Amino acid sequence: MAETKTKTKKKAPTAKATGKSCTIAGCKRAYRAKGLCFFHFKKWRAGELEAKPARYKTCSKPDCKKKVQEHGLCKEHFEAWKKSRKKNAAKAEAAA
Numbered sequence: 001m002a003e004t005k006t007k008t009k010k011k012a013p014t015a016k017a018t019g020k021s022c023t024i025a026g027c028k029r030a031y032r033a034k035g036l037c038f039f040h041f042k043k044w045r046a047g048e049l050e051a052k053p054a055r056y057k058t059c060s061k062p063d064c065k066k067k068v069q070e071h072g073l074c075k076e077h078f079e080a081w082k083k084s085r086k087k088n089a090a091k092a093e094a095a096a
Contacts, residue, residue, distance in 0.1 A: 036049075060073060
C-alpha cells in the first residue's frame, strides 16, 4: 500500500511574477537577475558573456579586461603610467 510517486521532468524556472524573460536573443528562460536567466547570469558573472556591461569597470587599454584600480587603468597599466610620468618629469626638469 505504499504510494509511488511518479517522477516528473524538471523544467527551467518560470518567470517571476513580473513575467520577464532573459534578454539574450533566442533565450526563452525565465528572468533571474540583471535581465538574464540563471544560465546567462552565471556566464556573465564568470566573465564569459559580453552581452551585458562588465561586472566591474575594466581597464581602458585595448584588449585589457582587468579590474580598474585608478584613473580608469588596471594596476599594471597604472604603474606603467606612473613610471612614464616620473620619467617625463625628470626629462623636463633636466632640460630646464
